[in-house]
Amino acid sequence: xxxxxxxxxxxxxxxxxxxxxxxxxxxxxxxxxxxxxxxxxxxxxxxxxxxxxxxxxxxxxxxxxxxxxxxxxxxxxxxxxxxxxxxxxxxxxxxxxxxxxxxxxxxxxxxxxx
Amino acid sequence: xxxxxxxxxxxxxxxxxxxxxxxxxxxxxxxxxxxxxxxxxxxxxxxxxxxxxxxxxxxxxxxxxxxxxxxxxxxxxxxxxxxxxxxxxxxxxxxxxxxxxxxxxxxxxxxxxxxxxx
Numbered sequence: 001x002x003x004x005x006x007x008x009x010x011x012x013x014x015x016x017x018x019x020x021x022x023x024x025x026x027x028x029x030x031x032x033x034x035x036x037x038x039x040x041x042x043x044x045x046x047x048x049x050x051x052x053x054x055x056x057x058x059x060x061x062x063x064x065x066x067x068x069x070x071x072x073x074x075x076x077x078x079x080x081x082x083x084x085x086x087x088x089x090x091x092x093x094x095x096x097x098x099x100x101x102x103x104x105x106x107x108x109x110x111x112x113x114x
Numbered sequence: 115x116x117x118x119x120x121x122x123x124x125x126x127x128x129x130x131x132x133x134x135x136x137x138x139x140x141x142x143x144x145x146x147x148x149x150x151x152x153x154x155x156x157x158x159x160x161x162x163x164x165x166x167x168x169x170x171x172x173x174x175x176x177x178x179x180x181x182x183x184x185x186x187x188x189x190x191x192x193x194x195x196x197x198x199x200x201x202x203x204x205x206x207x208x209x210x211x212x213x214x215x216x217x218x219x220x221x222x223x224x225x226x227x228x229x230x231x232x
């Protein structure tokens with residue numbers, strides 16, 4: 001069975017410093033992994049996705065994530081935080097060869113300190 | 115592409131009334147999802163359809179909730195009768211299952227329907 005764990009419910013960083021949002025997954029098959037962002041009072045927007053191509057995935061707004069099979073992790077990073085990055089971030093796992101079963105993590109709220 | 119379109123964007127209704135939320139998925143997508151988001155429970159999958167057929171409705175909270183997808187371009191989520199605890203944001207999302215490449219089944223979300231039951 002597949003599952004996804006976001007290790008931190010809240011993360012606070014200062015503007016201009018690096019961002020690290022952690023995600024671990026479990027999957028019986030080759031997983032697809034995604035990060036979505038949700039700004040206040042908005043829908044969910046795709047940041048990036050991994051689908052068994054390059055393990056380092058670049059997304060929008062300077063975010064990237066690295067798929068590490070040995071660690072079953074897909075952490076999201078950004079070198080320098082911006083105030084506009086304040087939002088909730090969701091890690092998502094989807095198994096290939098399955099009927100679109102998609103599991104969302106519980107979310108990590110990112111706070112940016114001035 | 116217009117994206118996933120949901121209506122209404124906001125609704126305030128009285129307890130006991132029927133609520134119908136509507137969704138138009140992205141053209142060509144064959145999977146459709148209904149999610150509910152609350153502060154307490156976060157994001158919950160209510161039901162999803164594949165090729166207009168309900169595949170998994172185990173997340174539907176109770177018989178007051180029902181969902182239909184009469185064709186590939188339209189789905190409804192109905193709550194009858196509504197209760198204050200149904201107050202939440204309801205998201206519709208769609209994806210395409212890209213055989214045989216399995217290109218990742220990216221889900222695209224609508225902007226949500228913000229429901230308040232008083």
